[in-house]
Amino acid sequence: MTHTSMTAEQNAAVREYLIEKKLSTVKMTVLGRFLSGRRKLLQRLTLGLPLELYDPSENGEHRMIVHVKTHPVILDFSMRLGNEWPVQDPWHHQIVQQGEGFLLVYDVTDRASFELLHGIHSELFGPTEEGKPLWVLATKTDQPQQKWVVSNQEGEEFSKSIGATFRSVSAHTGEGLGKVDAADMASWVILSKIPKPVETEGSSKAPGANTAQTRRFSLHSLRNKVNRLLHKETK
Numbered sequence: 001m002t003h004t005s006m007t008a009e010q011n012a013a014v015r016e017y018l019i020e021k022k023l024s025t026v027k028m029t030v031l032g033r034f035l036s037g038r039r040k041l042l043q044r045l046t047l048g049l050p051l052e053l054y055d056p057s058e059n060g061e062h063r064m065i066v067h068v069k070t071h072p073v074i075l076d077f078s079m080r081l082g083n084e085w086p087v088q089d090p091w092h093h094q095i096v097q098q099g100e101g102f103l104l105v106y107d108v109t110d111r112a113s114f115e116l117l118h119g120i121h122s123e124l125f126g127p128t129e130e131g132k133p134l135w136v137l138a139t140k141t142d143q144p145q146q147k148w149v150v151s152n153q154e155g156e157e158f159s160k161s162i163g164a165t166f167r168s169v170s171a172h173t174g175e176g177l178g179k180v181d182a183a184d185m186a187s188w189v190i191l192s193k194i195p196k197p198v199e200t201e202g203s204s205k206a207p208g209a210n211t212a213q214t215r216r217f218s219l220h221s222l223r224n225k226v227n228r229l230l231h232k233e234t235k
């Protein structure tokens with residue numbers, strides 16, 4: 001699955017949440033092997049910087065404003081620079097807990113970077129992360145086919161097995177790293193932050209959500225729940 005559209009009910013729920021919240025921040029955690037291309041990917045996504053340009057202020061933290069249903073949303077990305085084996089680093093546990101959405105990045109020309117994602121997911125993710133949207137990003141897809149050691153099919157199968165959305169991206173060409181892609185991510189994370197929507201007959205699946213989060217929304221009860229959440233957050 002590379003992209004799923006939101007239903008009309010889900011779109012309405014997100015719109016309603018944003019009207020009430022005025023300005024939302026979405027915290028994204030970026031995980032992957034060192035040199036897998038996370039930094040360049042974030043620089044492309046948040047600054048539109050081409051591959052050759054270097055941002056001297058780079059520290060693994062990136063922010064951008066996107067517009068979701070015309071409302072501004074701050075996307076706040078965190079990653080750890082140059083870390084070989086993230087599961088041994090307590091800081092990673094912390095950013096996973098703080099994350100509201102996750103980008104699991106591998107380099108299509110580096111099998112170790114793909115294998116590492118299995119370990120990252122099984123060791124860093126627990127019940128608290130259930131229902132938080134995940135994306136598996138296959139990067140450096142501009143590289144010639146003969147350099148690829150992980151096919152998109154393999155990437156998609158892994159992504160599906162962990163309930164994530166698969167995307168093929170390139171910091172070189174900008175594939176999958178436009179403002180529209182960022183706004184789409186923000187929408188799904190916002191939807192996942194709206195608590196306990198009521199299940200009605202039928203279901204619709206959000207990217208990255210497992211079957212436990214497969215729901216449809218009753219707008220009336222959702223409005224009450226959003227109000228309750230906002231009331232709690234402003235206390």
Ligand SMILES: Nc1nc2c(ncn2[C@@H]2O[C@H](COP(=O)(O)OP(=O)(O)OP(=O)(O)O)[C@@H](O)[C@H]2O)c(=O)[nH]1
Pocket residue numbers: 032033034035036037038039040041051080081082083139140141142143169170171172173
């Ligand atoms: N061809 C190609 N090269 C890329 C792409 N993204 C990153 N690279 C190259 O891959 C190398 C690593 O990229 P980084 O973004 O620095 O990787 P990182 O995951 O942040 O790794 P650390 O620097 O160790 O934190 C650099 O030489 C980049 O120029 C891409 O989309 N296409």
